[in-house]
Amino acid sequence: MSIQITDLEVTEYETAEQARTDWSFMQDDETVKVAERAAYRLSQDYADTGTIEFDDAYQEAVLILATRPGMVRECLSDPSLGYGVLYTRLHQALVKVVRTDAKHRTKHTSYEGALDVIEVGA
16 A cells, blocks of 8 residues: 655645635625625514624625635526525525524523522522
């Protein structure tokens, strides 16, 4: 048995995640508006729970678009999909992120909550 070592190409990226991100969508005003609309809708949908604010939702939306360049290219290159489908897919991805975060947050005890338990028990 022999081990074969393959030299990887040296790139300007520090991590593999950086190599897979594509920020070029930020140059398309309509795509940026899609991110803004999806973030606004999400922040309004979860306004009563205080789960996510617009700025945080927008940041998540931009990260999703940057890390899923294939989704962006697919929607924008196919006239039957376009910005409408991109908006729908982005909103669905945002909801998934927020629900996952909210689920983990409900399992988490805050520092103040832990102090209250200790004080009541003492």
